[in-house]
Amino acid sequence: MNKIKKSKTTIGLYLLVGLIIFSGGFYLMTQVKSAFEEYSHWKSREAVLEEEIKTLKSETKKHREFLERLRRDPNYQHSVARKELGYGKPQERLYRFPENTEKPTE
Numbered sequence: 001m002n003k004i005k006k007s008k009t010t011i012g013l014y015l016l017v018g019l020i021i022f023s024g025g026f027y028l029m030t031q032v033k034s035a036f037e038e039y040s041h042w043k044s045r046e047a048v049l050e051e052e053i054k055t056l057k058s059e060t061k062k063h064r065e066f067l068e069r070l071r072r073d074p075n076y077q078h079s080v081a082r083k084e085l086g087y088g089k090p091q092e093r094l095y096r097f098p099e100n101t102e103k104p105t106e
Helices: 002-072 074-085
Strands: none
Touching: 002 074
16 A cells, blocks of 8 residues: 555656646746747847938938038038028029919819
């Protein structure tokens, strides 16, 4: 009888250890899945931000070139002042027209 009791206890102990290992494995797998999903999210976010950085660098370069040309070229300064600020030469008539924001009717 003693052997049967030990056998049942051993089997029960093995089952308990197996259940604990299975539960731990299941928990570990769910954590790995969650971590992978988060990693994928941040990887795609990184790609978007890298593209945005590339665009901003390009814009910065264009603005820097514009400012450098504006600082060094008097003809360009004059051209920008006429175009952007509406300046003109003495004795010159300037006409300003309102911007048409409405769509033409058909």
